[in-house]
Amino acid sequence: MITSRRLFLRSAGAGAVAGMAARPLTDFSSAATFKQDDGLVRLDNNENAYGPSKKVLDAIHSSVGCVNRYPLMEPNSLTERIADLHGRKPEQILLGCGSTDILRMAAFAFLGKGKQLIQASPTFEAIEDYARSASSEVISVGLTLTFSHDLDGMQARAGSLTTLVYICNPNNPTASLTPRKDLEDFIAKLPASTFVVIDEAYHHYAGQSGMYASFIDHPLDNERVIVTRTFSEVYGLAGMRLGYAMASPNTVQKMRQFASQDNINTVVIQAALAALEDTESVNDSIRRNMDDRQEFFNQAMARALKPIDSHANFVMMNTFHPAEEVIQHFHENKILIGRSFSPMRTYIRISLGRPEEMQRFWQAWDMLPYPKHTMHH
Structure with a gap:
């Protein structure tokens, strides 16, 4: 994670400085600017899948021209x-x-x-x-x-x-x-x-x-x-x-x-x-997370699953099978979920993603090679 963050900052900073004159502000109007195109669905680090708001992205763009100065005041x-x-x-x-x-x-x-x-x-x-x-x-x-x-x-x-x-x-x-x-x-x-x-x-x-x-x-x-x-x-x-x-x-x-x-x-x-x-965007993000979380539980209930009640932007769920095997199954389907956590070795942690990403998660879940009736309380 440390390496990827450093590479992100380095490439974002250098690229933005080089292109400031030619690139209009509206290039930063969507969180999609920061999406990675490696085909992986990232549901592993409890990140905000939607990214920062437009006002925040505009502030990032505007401040790039000062990165050669130390932050003093x-x-x-x-x-x-x-x-x-x-x-x-x-x-x-x-x-x-x-x-x-x-x-x-x-x-x-x-x-x-x-x-x-x-x-x-x-x-x-x-x-x-x-x-x-x-x-x-x-x-x-x-x-x-x-x-x-x-x-x-x-x-x-x-x-x-x-x-x-x-x-x-x-x-x-x-x-x-x-x-x-x-x-x-x-x-x-x-x-x-x-x-x-x-x-x-x-x-x-x-x-x-x-x-x-x-x-x-x-x-x-x-x-x-x-x-x-x-x-x-x-x-x-x-x-x-x-x-x-x-x-x-x-x-x-x-x-x-x-x-x-x-x-x-x-x-x-x-x-x-x-x-x-930008309190409006914060409130929107909270509401969106509530909707995404509720949809996760709807999908879980439809499969007779009972995740731990979630008060965050991720969910933990008992698979009744070794978590490492389940994690590997999702990785083979190009989906990253949280690692195994001791002592809860049969539980997996899923960060909430965008609707299309969660659809891919449930498609992969339904492909698990386990009898589904053994995977609920």
Whole structure:
């Protein structure tokens, strides 16, 4: 993934600069500009299959002429805009090269030799990798039968050495929720020295309910809570790498010590500013995801399948067969789906694509060489 992103930025940047004079702005009016023509259907990385909005693409095009300059003051303008959006102070915002960069900063700021990270299993694995590189112990606690975080189990493992807890909500790869009230009770019981990262990468897709509430929109008065967001999902900017954290000024300052200098590029700053203003397109993207997700469940029900209830832009489903074999079947049909996730070795994760892509997915599903009556609950 890292290599492909670099190649994308390099080719997009160089090509755009070379052709600026000859190519009109309307060349960037469609997300199809960024589609890859290798024949593969990509349902593997939870990306926004529709890409960024036209206003964001216009901002990307307009900012390409400045890529020879270092971003000096631009990050401040984005930080201020994000703070204003959430009714917070700029010193509570920390930008990163994707939210994975924020997770790296948190791991290096609050972990180290002799310290512990507690997380769910399975969950998004980046912070585990960073914790191990910081010589920390990683404790993984399995999900409950309803695929929420086993907070009682995590609480039982927390002690004086536990300095960081990671909560991905909605969780990746299961797209499941852990109730807000349960999380509040859990955080209140943790040792005073324990910080909590709440990863809200899929917040926009979760919807509003008594079960879910963002820790940014409805914060806790707790200096130990760090909330992360990303521009990769609903804004369609996964390839440009931008995320941010919101926390207390003291917590942000501890993490900022581990930030790379100039880690936010000029083009993505302008894209993000445009994305934050384009609320209509964000709402359209949310509605489109709801429709695509509902259609997935309609197709699953028609086949007597029962996926895990999804609150994100992907779905996880039990095949009752080794996931690696199912993944290989789809790959042979030029469809990429998520990898196998331990310990859920018979489950597959499918990112929601465009209708024509999902049609190809179900066509390939129907070609699986397994008796279909063994593939449902």
